[in-house]
Amino acid sequence: MEFFEVIYGRRAVRQYKPDPVRREDILKILDAANYAPSGMNNQQWEFIVVSGKKKIQLGDSYAIIADGYTSSWDQPQRDEFIGYARTYGGAPVLIVVLTEASDIRGISKMNLESASAAMENLLLAARAMGLGTCWMTGPLQDEPNIRRILDIPDNKEIVALTPLGYPVSFPEALPRLDPELKEKVRWVE
Numbered sequence: 041m042e043f044f045e046v047i048y049g050r051r052a053v054r055q056y057k058p059d060p061v062r063r064e065d066i067l068k069i070l071d072a073a074n075y076a077p078s079g080m081n082n083q084q085w086e087f088i089v090v091s092g093k094k095k096i097q098l099g100d101s102y103a104i105i106a107d108g109y110t111s112s113w114d115q116p117q118r119d120e121f122i123g124y125a126r127t128y129g130g131a132p133v134l135i136v137v138l139t140e141a142s143d144i145r146g147i148s149k150m151n152l153e154s155a156s157a158a159m160e161n162l163l164l165a166a167r168a169m170g171l172g173t174c175w176m177t178g179p180l181q182d183e184p185n186i187r188r189i190l191d192i193p194d195n196k197e198i199v200a201l202t203p204l205g206y207p208v209s210f211p212e213a214l215p216r217l218d219p220e221l222k223e224k225v226r227w228v229e
């Protein structure tokens with residue numbers, strides 16, 4: 041795919057086919073993430089590729105979160121959403137992105153931004169390869185449990201996670217709030 045096609049074609053995917061993703065394809069995507077820019081060239085990101093029993097445990101954790109925040113929804117919608125959460129939309133793999141934790145605000149910001157750059161590379165590389173992703177922080181509401189399931193030490197910050205898999209479809213891009221970039225851009229001389 042051409043570069044801008046990838047940019048405009050990436051969407052948050054929430055429904056996946058069960059087809060497995062080849063390990064070499066996952067590595068290719070993570071290699072693209074590993075080529076992101078980083079503060080002080082510290083390359084302060086790590087990735088946990090989750091499948092199998094651990095993915096089921098993360099799904100159970102997210103289902104509890106989903107149960108909590110859909111308590112006011114109609115039952116059918118609620119059941120559907122909790123079912124989605126439990127399987128992460130049926131994605132065969134989850135990738136968790138970590139960075140170095142720091143109590144120093146400037147460092148913490150730099151680390152988070154570096155890992156976010158890696159995360160975006162990951163999403164775009166996946167899209168270029170016909171794979172779907174969804175940047176997610178909602179599941180981190182159950183962070184202590186995620187840390188326990190994946191054995192993540194306190195010196196690592198969990199940045200986000202994404203399902204990875206072949207999408208049922210790539211929806212059309214959502215409209216931009218300011219498509220003409222009249223409000224979001226200020227030109228100064």
Ligand SMILES: Cc1cc2nc3c(=O)[nH]c(=O)nc-3n(C[C@H](O)[C@H](O)[C@H](O)COP(=O)(O)O)c2cc1C
Nearest residue numbers: 050051052053054174175176177178179200213214
């Ligand atoms: C920092 C961040 C956190 C997000 N957290 C979630 C999440 O917890 N659950 C979810 O379904 N989508 C999450 N998203 C995806 C957004 O909802 C999505 O990117 C947005 O609605 C725009 O849709 P698009 O990505 O298809 O353009 C998150 C995105 C970002 C950048």
